[in-house]
Amino acid sequence: MSLDKNLFQQPPNKLLAALPVSDYERLVPHLKLIPLxxxxxxxxxxxxxxxxxxPDKAMVSIVTTTEDGSTAEVGIVSNEGMVGIPIILGDNTTTTTAFVQIAGAGMQMDADILRAEFNRGGAIQNLLLRYVQAVYSELTQAVACNRLHILEERLARWLLTVSDRVESEDFPLTQEFISQMLGVRRSGVTVAASTLSRAGMITYQRGHITIVNREDLEATSCECYGVIQKEFARLLGFMPSNRAKKFFEGVGNRTDSQR
Incomplete structure (x- = not known):
């Protein structure tokens, strides 16, 4: 991959872009642009x-695997965050696996260097700790969502989140893969996706999903979508994407009877 110096001057990763210029410039010599x-x-x-x-527009799934080989997604990371949280929490191993779910590019850094920068304190440590809190909020909300909400609502939330993270309404995802990420049977995803498709919210063809009516998909999603995205914005100072920003503007304009 050819090196685009503009990516270092204006990092596409929102977490890096949220750093003060002086702190980011200290990291630049240790960042390497790589394909994912x-x-x-x-x-x-x-x-x-x-x-x-x-990551830039690549999306990484954080998954856990049981003894029988079953997998479930416990988190996703794209240009709003970083992959490798245990490094700043005093350890370098975890019970999860991280792999690229949607191809793209990203900045790579030696883990020891990031740990040393984190231990210096200041803006980098503060920002990364707030990011960890945002991820924790996302995980706890997802637990409640998986327990309390129907699959159509969960699928709508997940598709909206993917769209925000990769900043596109069209992305390559198979139903088999979605079932693994949501921790449900493929037949359940087929039924839920068909429901959303018949309602004109999405189309699904040859492993590609396209959101064709985002407003209705947002209305179908459970409240967890808004809770998670709003918490990221509160803690980190940025919306995951302009699409999510429009959603929150709409929420703010609703009357109490519409909520």
């Missing part, structure tokens, strides 16, 4: 994390 191809494993469960990643 589909299915690339960034770290394995139980293995030392030696590199951290700040």
């Amino acid at each position: 191809p589909l299915r690339k494993v960034l770290y394995e469960a139980g293995e030392p994390i030696t590199q951290v990643y700040f």
Whole structure:
């Protein structure tokens, strides 16, 4: 991949862009722009994390795997965050695996360097700790969502989140893969996706999903979508995308009877 110096001057990763200029410039010599191809494993469960990643429009799934080989997604990371949180929490291993779900590019950094920068304190430490809090909020909300909300609502929330993170209404995802990420049977995803498709919210063809009516998809999603995105904005100072920003503007304009 050819090196685009503009990416370092104006980082597409929102977490890096939120740093003060002086702090970001101190990181630049240690950042390497790399491709993140589909299915690339960034770290394995139980293995030392030696590199951290700040994705651009690539999307990384954080998954947990049970003894029988079943998998469930417990988090996604794109240009709003970083892959390798254990590094700043005093450890370098975790029980999850991180791999690229949607191909793109990202900034790579040696884990030891990021840990040293974090331990210096200041703006970098403050920002990364707030990011960890945002991820924690997302995880806790997802637990409640999986327990309390129907699959159509969960699927709508997940598709909206993916759209925000990769900043596109069209992305390559198979129903089999979605079922693994949501931790449900493929047949359940087929039924839920068909419901959304018949309602004119999405189209699904040859492993590609396109959101064709975002407003209705937002109305179908459970409240967890808004809760999670709003918390990211509160803690980090930016919306995941302009699409999410429009959603919150609409929420703010609703009357109490419409909520």
